[in-house]
Amino acid sequence: MKLKSPLYVVWETTLDCNARCIHCYSDACFGHGPDYWSLEEGLELIDQIADAGVLILALSGGELLMRPDWDKLVEHAVDRGLRVTFATNGILVTPDVARRIRELGVFNVSVSLDGASSETHEAIRKVPRIFEKACEAARNLVAAGVRVTINYTPMRPNIHEAPAMIKLAHSLGAEKINLTEYVYTTRGGVDLMPRPEELGDLMEFWTKAGQDWAGKIEVDWHDCRVALLLPEEEADPYKGCGAGYTHCRVTVDHDVTPCVVLPVPAGNLREMSFREIWESAPELHKIRSRDNITSGNCAACEFKSRCGGCRAAAYAWYDDAYAGDPTCWIKPEMDKALKYQESLAT
Numbered sequence: 001m002k003l004k005s006p007l008y009v010v011w012e013t014t015l016d017c018n019a020r021c022i023h024c025y026s027d028a029c030f031g032h033g034p035d036y037w038s039l040e041e042g043l044e045l046i047d048q049i050a051d052a053g054v055l056i057l058a059l060s061g062g063e064l065l066m067r068p069d070w071d072k073l074v075e076h077a078v079d080r081g082l083r084v085t086f087a088t089n090g091i092l093v094t095p096d097v098a099r100r101i102r103e104l105g106v107f108n109v110s111v112s113l114d115g116a117s118s119e120t121h122e123a124i125r126k127v128p129r130i131f132e133k134a135c136e137a138a139r140n141l142v143a144a145g146v147r148v149t150i151n152y153t154p155m156r157p158n159i160h161e162a163p164a165m166i167k168l169a170h171s172l173g174a175e176k177i178n179l180t181e182y183v184y185t186t187r188g189g190v191d192l193m194p195r196p197e198e199l200g201d202l203m204e205f206w207t208k209a210g211q212d213w214a215g216k217i218e219v220d221w222h223d224c225r226v227a228l229l230l231p232e233e234e235a236d237p238y239k240g241c242g243a244g245y246t247h248c249r250v251t252v253d254h255d256v257t258p259c260v261v262l263p264v265p266a267g268n269l270r271e272m273s274f275r276e277i278w279e280s281a282p283e284l285h286k287i288r289s290r291d292n293i294t295s296g297n298c299a300a301c302e303f304k305s306r307c308g309g310c311r312a313a314a315y316a317w318y319d320d321a322y323a324g325d326p327t328c329w330i331k332p333e334m335d336k337a338l339k340y341q342e343s344l345a346t
């Protein structure tokens with residue numbers, strides 16, 4: 001299947017944030033204001049994305065709600081026919097804000113929870129009472145009639161809470177819990193990374209939990225290998241990693257990159273339109289073909305066409321988006337990757 005435009009674009013609207021999470025790939029923090037994208041530039045970007053035929057616009061950051069004009073961006077995107085979603089740490093989602101989100105027609109809000117207990121979540125997110133606030137945000141959104149997803153990124157400090165996370169998400173009234181693979185990049189270190197065998201066990205548990213919780217809450221994931229755990233007819237139709245193919249990111253610097261956690265610029269929107277970059281950028285063409293994966297476990301893997309490995313993980317560990325994926329539990333090469341990292345440090 002060939003896509004003329006990405007299914008979804010993740011747009012980093014700001015790097016301003018009222019939390020300081022230890023794993024944050026965007027290195028967001030308080031005071032990194034919204035001047036990266038003026039309102040006018042933002043509205044123009046939304047037009048370009050809508051004109052290119054994109055279905056879903058995921059507004060991200062930083063924390064979108066730190067922008068005083070967040071609702072103007074949402075309103076325009078909805079008016080342009082885009083399905084709008086966004087992720088939040090929940091701190092600013094009061095009942096009034098939740099009702100405004102509903103009024104504006106946001107399709108889904110993802111509330112990030114990195115633990116099923118306040119101790120775990122606060123140790124990662126570094127804000128007192130952020131666990132209570134995130135839970136309250138989810139309840140406020142559900143009460144206002146907004147579809148809620150809980151975002152969970154399993155790392156060494158919180159991987160053991162996976163079963164409790166599903167129960168918590170269900171008790172908050174979320175329609176879905178989504179697991180996203182941790183990518184060691186920017187602020188988060190190697191020490192946060194679970195071992196591949198732990199991730200393999202987790203994904204087996206997670207796919208089974210999907211069946212156990214069917215009809216109560218959707219248990220979803222974002223991991224290129226999961227298609228391999230499912231029967232062919234249930235496997236992801238886009239076959240593994242969709243970086244630069246099903247999706248891309250627009251950064252605060254106006255760069256287009258293939259994925260939120262893959263900081264390789266394909267083109268800059270100050271020089272070219274979104275459509276031009278999507279259609280002609282050599283980096284995007286390169287990443288769409290798995291023949292370009294030339295080293296490591298993925299290069300010779302029989303599952304290359306159904307999976308392709310996480311290109312962002314390859315880049316984070318080896319500085320090469322076309323190398324092997326050290327986080328793979330099917331064809332492990334974590335020890336090799338750790339040795340490579342050690343060699344850089346000496």
Ligand SMILES: C[S@@+](CC[C@H](N)C(=O)[O-])C[C@H]1O[C@@H](n2cnc3c(N)ncnc32)[C@H](O)[C@@H]1O
Nearest residue numbers: 023024025061062063087088089112151182183
């Ligand atoms: C960058 S945040 C922006 C939106 C909002 N501030 C929030 O925390 O939900 C979007 C999502 O990315 C996740 N995330 C941050 N750093 C990550 C990393 N290194 N690997 C994988 N996911 C990460 C966060 O946990 C959050 O669910």
Ligand code: SF4
Nearest residue numbers: 017021024028062089
């Ligand atoms: S993950 Fe979200 S809440 Fe945490 S620092 Fe990054 S942008 Fe802020």
Ligand code: SF4
Nearest residue numbers: 298301307308309328
């Ligand atoms: S080696 Fe690469 S392509 Fe093969 S299963 Fe692992 S991540 Fe996927």
